[in-house]
Amino acid sequence: MGVLxxxxxxxxxxPRHPELKINAKEPFNAEPSPPALVESYITPVEMFYKRxxxxxxILTDPDSYRLEITGLAPMTQSLSLDEIRSLTxxxxxxTLQCAGNRRTAMSEKRxxxxxxxxxxxxxxxxxxxxxxSDVLALxxxxxxxxxxxxxxxxxEFISVDQCPEEKGGPYxxxxxLVQATNPQADVLLAYEMNGQELNRDxxxxxxxxVPGVIGARSVKWISSIDISAIECQGFFxxxxxxxxxxxVDWDNIVWPSRRPLMDFPVQSAICTPSEGSVVKDGSMVKxxxxxxxxxxxxxxxxxxxVDGGQSWTxxxxxxxxxxxxxxxxxxxxxxxxxxxxxxxxxxLNAKLTPPATIVAKAVDSSANVQPRTVEExxxxxxxxxxxxxx
Amino acid sequence: MGVLxxxxxxxxxxPRHPELKINAKEPFNAEPSPPALVESYITPVEMFYKRxxxxxxILTDPDSYRLEITGLAPMTQSLSLDEIRSLTxxxxxxTLQCAGNRRTAMSEKRxxxxxxxxxxxxxxxxxxxxxxSDVLALxxxxxxxxxxxxxxxxxEFISVDQCPEEKGGPYxxxxxLVQATNPQADVLLAYEMNGQELNRDxxxxxxxxVPGVIGARSVKWISSIDISAIECQGFFxxxxxxxxxxxVDWDNIVWPSRRPLMDFPVQSAICTPSEGSVVKDGSMVKxxxxxxxxxxxxxxxxxxxVDGGQSWTxxxxxxxxxxxxxxxxxxxxxxxxxxxxxxxxxxLNAKLTPPATIVAKAVDSSANVQPRTVEExxxxxxxxxxxxxx
Ligand SMILES: [Mo]
Ligand SMILES: [Mo]
Numbered sequence: 001m002g003v004l005x006x007x008x009x010x011x012x013x014x015p016r017h018p019e020l021k022i023n024a025k026e027p028f029n030a031e032p033s034p035p036a037l038v039e040s041y042i043t044p045v046e047m048f049y050k051r052x053x054x055x056x057x058i059l060t061d062p063d064s065y066r067l068e069i070t071g072l073a074p075m076t077q078s079l080s081l082d083e084i085r086s087l088t089x090x091x092x093x094x095t096l097q098c099a100g101n102r103r104t105a106m107s108e109k110r111x112x113x114x115x116x117x118x119x120x121x122x123x124x125x126x127x128x129x130x131x132x133s134d135v136l137a138l139x140x141x142x143x144x145x146x147x148x149x150x151x152x153x154x155x156e157f158i159s160v161d162q163c164p165e166e167k168g169g170p171y172x173x174x175x176x177l178v179q180a181t182n183p184q185a186d187v188l189l190a191y192e193m194n195g196q197e198l199n200r201d202x203x204x205x206x207x208x209x210v211p212g213v214i215g216a217r218s219v220k221w222i223s224s225i226d227i228s229a230i231e232c233q234g235f236f237x238x239x240x241x242x243x244x245x246x247x248v249d250w251d252n253i254v255w256p257s258r259r260p261l262m263d264f265p266v267q268s269a270i271c272t273p274s275e276g277s278v279v280k281d282g283s284m285v286k287x288x289x290x291x292x293x294x295x296x297x298x299x300x301x302x303x304x305x306v307d308g309g310q311s312w313t314x315x316x317x318x319x320x321x322x323x324x325x326x327x328x329x330x331x332x333x334x335x336x337x338x339x340x341x342x343x344x345x346x347x348l349n350a351k352l353t354p355p356a357t358i359v360a361k362a363v364d365s366s367a368n369v370q371p372r373t374v375e376e377x378x379x380x381x382x383x384x385x386x387x388x389x390x
Numbered sequence: 391m392g393v394l395x396x397x398x399x400x401x402x403x404x405p406r407h408p409e410l411k412i413n414a415k416e417p418f419n420a421e422p423s424p425p426a427l428v429e430s431y432i433t434p435v436e437m438f439y440k441r442x443x444x445x446x447x448i449l450t451d452p453d454s455y456r457l458e459i460t461g462l463a464p465m466t467q468s469l470s471l472d473e474i475r476s477l478t479x480x481x482x483x484x485t486l487q488c489a490g491n492r493r494t495a496m497s498e499k500r501x502x503x504x505x506x507x508x509x510x511x512x513x514x515x516x517x518x519x520x521x522x523s524d525v526l527a528l529x530x531x532x533x534x535x536x537x538x539x540x541x542x543x544x545x546e547f548i549s550v551d552q553c554p555e556e557k558g559g560p561y562x563x564x565x566x567l568v569q570a571t572n573p574q575a576d577v578l579l580a581y582e583m584n585g586q587e588l589n590r591d592x593x594x595x596x597x598x599x600v601p602g603v604i605g606a607r608s609v610k611w612i613s614s615i616d617i618s619a620i621e622c623q624g625f626f627x628x629x630x631x632x633x634x635x636x637x638v639d640w641d642n643i644v645w646p647s648r649r650p651l652m653d654f655p656v657q658s659a660i661c662t663p664s665e666g667s668v669v670k671d672g673s674m675v676k677x678x679x680x681x682x683x684x685x686x687x688x689x690x691x692x693x694x695x696v697d698g699g700q701s702w703t704x705x706x707x708x709x710x711x712x713x714x715x716x717x718x719x720x721x722x723x724x725x726x727x728x729x730x731x732x733x734x735x736x737x738l739n740a741k742l743t744p745p746a747t748i749v750a751k752a753v754d755s756s757a758n759v760q761p762r763t764v765e766e767x768x769x770x771x772x773x774x775x776x777x778x779x780x
Pocket of ligand 2: 441488490605
């Protein structure tokens with residue numbers, strides 16, 4: 001406390017890449033263009049979407065920073081950055097995605113509340129840091145713990161930013177202790193992004209990475225971790241980032257009737273050619289995009305149609321430099337080439353006859369599919385629009 | 391070996407309940423009627439679907455039975471039933487489902503191969519037995535192991551039945567070692583079903599239960615467990631129980647291009663009123679059915695329409711005696727009342743105006759939804775038909 005500060009105003013924001021499309025200025029929310037997004041499997045830091053709820057915090061004195069571990073743990077802890085860096089470092093390739101990705105498309109059907117995101121509110125990075133399970137072991141909690149002796153079942157991450165939704169309080173979120181302490185869930189306290197020290201926009205000096213889960217649980221600028229008996233009771237866990245049925249509206253909503261979103265569903269999007277681009281009749285065009293699923297579930301297949309969904313062709317998928325096409329050997333879930341928390345990029349060369357409607361949909365390794373229409377998944381907060389992408 | 395025998399012929403089949411609908415006689419494959427299926431949350435043993443690939447094995451001498459553990463483990467083992475029963479007993483409520491459930495409905499769209507199943511090729515039982523992770527510990531493999539020192543990454547279960555698909559050899563299947571050794575994956579070597587000794591139809595004396603995964607991996611009548619570097623190469627892992635795209639047919643199939651099915655996707659079905667039943671105009675009718683999802687993902691919601699999908703109402707869900715309706719408090723994934731491997735039964739009282747088309751669809755806790763049409767998921771083997779149920 002005291003050395004990592006969440007300012008009230010926007011006078012000390014970091015510099016940003018001029019090509020980002022700004023969806024909100026204060027707090028700063030921005031995404032790259034879809035074609036720029038799929039230019040590389042690992043998203044460059046500066047092109048990675050920025051999602052904020054207040055002014056960016058400032059670390060005034062790195063040596064005095066402490067991460068506090070409090071609550072229903074056998075021991076409390078107060079850890080310096082050096083102590084966290086001295087734990088085994090893990091590099092995890094994980095895609096983070098804002099639950100509001102593709103919200104604008106949902107809003108076009110029927111108005112929803114929230115920052116208007118296109119289809120690029122996600123990015124894939126190499127996150128370097130300590131495993132949360134190793135950090136919690138320092139507080140006396142062994143791996144794969146469902147509940148501590150004193151009844152702790154949830155791990156709450158507390159930031160220092162000032163969020164209007166929390167009436168000036170910090171952003172907070174929690175995940176189950178059993179996930180936090182499972183080494184194979186790969187939850188990190190990250191201090192690096194793509195091999196460089198984390199920058200201010202992405203959580204400097206320390207952030208959480210919860211792979212396979214909506215971005216909202218990967219809290220940035222954390223100052224403390226609280227082990228508690230119940231889920232985080234903050235706005236972003238209890239009043240936001242929940243998925244309501246299409247018939248629930250602001251006048252009949254019952255917030256505690258739905259669980260906080262965690263794992264995200266299977267999804268995909270077309271990033272090139274850009275919407276409305278002009279193509280010569282009968283010319284070959286490279287169609288490309290991304291696909292991903294939550295919970296470590298891999299992408300089994302991406303189907304692409306150039307005739308509005310009447311006929312389909314399987315795209316070639318690329319992950320971790322390995323290219324997989326329709327008749328290649330399958331890649332098992334436990335194969336080293338399968339980066340289970342990462343997206344796949346896909347592409348297909350196809351002859352287009354204007355006016356061509358390109359559609360993409362993915363299937364995940366649990367055989368889950370995307371819903372055909374946005375109406376099926378419309379919800380008043382505009383989260384998790386994973387309908388077929390046209 | 392020797393004391394658990396897979397006979398060649400069908401002279402020694404066990405007795406079966408006369409109300410089961412028989413889909414194939416030899417091998418015996420049968421399911422209950424949909425209304426009988428949803429009469430109880432725990433499916434009675436005699437009404438539980440029977441899925442076999444050959445004549446039912448016979449245990450001639452329980453005292454001489456041994457489960458062999460072989461392959462890439464630090465130690466081999468040969469365990470008697472008493473030794474397995476002396477390990478901590480776990481009771482797990484888990485729904486098993488044949489991947490071919492609702493195959494008949496898929497075949498009506500376009501012919502598929504396989505036993506014709508209605509919508510009741512599943513059941514929910516309390517399975518009692520030793521955790522596989524405890525059994526593998528006796529062979530020197532600790533919990534949460536990705537690979538043994540000698541390169542074992544898969545656990546293959548080998549039965550004793552004589553299957554035509556294996557040219558008279560036994561049924562075999564494998565799961566990843568990391569799942570087999572994860573205590574929280576709840577993989578069991580079960581010797582009890584609903585508090586009674588397992589009967590012959592369900593795997594006596596010992597069967598595997600892999601919760602959240604298609605029934606085909608829960609091998610019955612096991613005689614040995616082999617730790618291997620690669621997945622099971624048997625018919626049922628490599629040539630069956632895979633999901634191909636709708637455009638793949640028998641003349642262009644490439645079997646090794648798809649991974650073996652494991653976790654199943656979100657699904658639901660209407661079990662009452664039965665199809666074609668006569669209802670008085672405007673009368674209130676109780677509509678009921680089941681919903682489930684694989685991988686321990688819970689059911690978030692079941693939506694029911696009585697006007698062919700134009701408007702929807704949320705059904706009341708029941709799991710473990712706890713009833714949840716649209717505005718009840720949500721049940722968290724780590725709540726004790728959430729039996730994560732079990733189905734939910736659902737019901738809704740609604741006024742029906744004939745000719746009413748009732749439709750049901752479910753959403754799971756990862757926000758996955760069911761596909762609207764069977765065409766979207768049609769596959770030549772007829773597996774995992776999880777389209778909206780009319
Ligand atoms: Mo978000
Ligand atoms: Mo099956």
